[in-house]
Amino acid sequence: MQAAYDALHALLGERFTTGASDRALHGQSESHFADMPPDGVAYPQTTAEVAALVSICAAHGLPVIGWGTGTSLEGHALAPHGGITVDFSRMNAVLQVSADDMLAVVQPGVTREALNTELRATGLFFPVDPGANASLGGMASTRASGTTAVRYGTMRSNVLALEVVLADGRIVRTGTRAPKSSTGYDLTGLFVGAEGTLGLITELTLRLQGQPDGISAAVCAFDDMDAATQTVIMTIQSGIPMARIEFIDATFVRIFNARHGTDMPEKPHLMVEFHGTPQGVREQAESFGNIVADMGGSAFQWAEQAQDRARLWSMRHNAYYAARAAWPDAYAITTDVCVPISKLAQAVRETADDIAASGIPGPILGHVGDGNFHVLLLPHRDDPAQMAKAAALAHAMADRALRLGGTVSGEHGIGMGKLRYMDREHGAGWDVMTSLKAALDPHGIMNPGKLLRQP
Template sequence: MAIKDVRQGKRNEEGIAAVLDILRQAFAERFQTGQSFREQHAHTTTYLPAQLPDGVVFAETSEDVKLVVKTCAAHKVPVIAFGTGSSLEGQVNATHGGISLDFTRMNKVLRVSPEDLDVTVEPGITREELNVHLRDTGLFFPIDPGANASIGGMTATRASGTNAVRYGTMKDNVLALTVVTADGEEIHVGTRARKSSAGYDLTRLYVGSEGTLGIITSVTLRLQGIPEKIGGGVCAFETVEAACNAVIMTIQMGIPVARIELLDAMQIRACNAYSDLSYPEKPTLFLEFHGTEETVALQSAQFAEIATEFGGDEFVWTANAEERAKLWKARHNAYWAGRALDPTLSGFSTDVCVPISRLAECVAETQADIAEAGLLAPIVGHAGDGNFHVLVMFDDKDPASVAKVEAFTHRLGQRALAMDGTCTGEHGVGQGKVSLLAEEIGPALGLMQTVKKSLDPDNIFNPGKIWHPAD
């Protein structure tokens, strides 16, 4: 099943011992083997069991990365890249032991080209740090997964978030990479040019590879101009179907909405309580428009007409920065708001993505499944992409409760696949969705494994993720 199938791989004890000795001498205080450091680097924001690395290296340069990879490759010891630990499917667990390569000190902006709207950064910089650095240039990096994730981690997991409906995902915004390969050499893939017909698209191969094909040491990103005006608003609907139909019409009419988020009635109740709001407890859309004062007002008026057509309440919008900040803070705190519905329970966040024409159907069937299973599980989604998240509350000490969650999450993934969707729109596969990925891509899994074997013949890069070694 999706959650339970977390395996401990075979450890290379002799190789690990040799690598620990070498790295201890090479990095001194920047190499740590203490229990607390190791626990922090097996951190996962789901309840997947932690699997600790044997040591942690705090890299400061690409030369550090190359040394670690060459050392681990020579002794066939795993190396797992670590950004902020905000991944949701166990991506940073050390399934076979080995070395966690921490990038928090590789957080520099290497180059900004305002004229070309691009920037090159080290992988450890977070999206918030990057946008603070860019503020005086009039530019910003728009991908916002909610968590203050590292750019390297966002690249490795092909992250997206609330702005994806307008600005795309990481695969659309990464222009080039430098990557350390399994032989410890650094390669450059992609260019700063906006298009290319030169050979295989190796950049996209590494984007979303979850650290299983190489270690990213720099990322070149597209940037956007900070909008002259930003407007945001809220509109409640009687049903999820009505809200989704309003989303579909908005997209079909070409209204360049920047964010359009769906929160079901249970999630609204949670947000009201947690963020001190007073929205009607109905399926609700949170929206944001970017542009000039005139275009934002026009887009908001156009959406208000669409909402009325589908029986929505009055669309209340504002360009006031403080009011918008409160709205989106509530949205970004949806996870904690959901957890607050019953603080005695643990929470498991999972996601799927379907064509937007099937979103209402998929959400409605999922809500029926939640009710039938007797679960407490609010839903929030990036409606413009057909992507939604379910926070399933459960007692992690009760085997029956755990089994119920496992069964539900697997049904959810299969439901999305049956609707021509995917088992994960944002969270990635990691350990948690291994079985669902196999169902999703079928025999193509063998092709992925062939690529992995070619680029990482000794399976040192983040083993035990995306599929199991025996599969």
């Protein structure tokens, strides 16, 4: 081990450390996993350094774990087998913005907010918005999505090309700057969502979108959850090109009112946004408004100005932290299921019934236009019975998503948290993943303990 550390020090100088505080920091996660620190932390500045450090780790059989901002929710960046965490915070340059080709080339440590700040003067933006100010390398690795995926797609459709360092230190470039290609296996698509188990992403070419001329956002209330979710189903089926359509339940509304001084009625709400031409946005809002009215929803409360919209979505994005703050003694279990749109109302209703019966706080929200929703389960941390019940609730949600033809994760990924469902969701497909992993990382050094069948 010391030989590996010596080689890493020789390569990176002070940018490789085995110090306790760096290790501790990179052994934590935002979710409910125990701390699992790595043996050392590297802060590379170039792809060549990443390739060299992976080669050193490969030579010594040391695990390699990528680290963006640490906002993953399924323990993706923990080090259950030790090894070296590669922190990309010093590879945070926007390398190129091509307004003509509507794309940006970035290093993996750039966060989505930093990129959008950089793009402000161009009239373009990067649409994928998981809430957290995550790094783009991390977002690609977990196939992140969030509030705008209903309109602009997930990371899968917004990453055009990648540079990746493989487990043996080889540097591979996937994709081109052309909008499409039919030249062999879609390696870009393979590395997006691979959670760092096939290689480390060292550069991304991202599709950008033009800022729409017209944007408007609104909230509306419903007397019950079913009316809200049925409204979503009808809206998606009618093809209205919603830019955002988010569900929040009455509990989240209560939390928001208390925390942010809003005065929304304590009922289930939809938070929506329309993008298009000014006239197009009016048409969309009118079509959506007709469905809302048919379902007994309230009139829209509009967020007229840009800062009103920013406040609205900031409130939504901070929902997780707001709920945790509202139950300071609770342990937080984040769930993330995604069902076919026709099953959304049933899935939410049955989930809400289970939560009500359990007596455990479990506010619900979701990117419901994709059939994707989350419950934040908040059992009291010192109550083993509540903890067991919460685990059972989370399990029932995953089980229900699979029964309804859906998936156990819409956007958070597998990491260490959802390995138990992979066999049921994928069957022989999980074996195929394991074969692909063995082909590209035969010694299993890339982010071990995650996503794949464990040896």
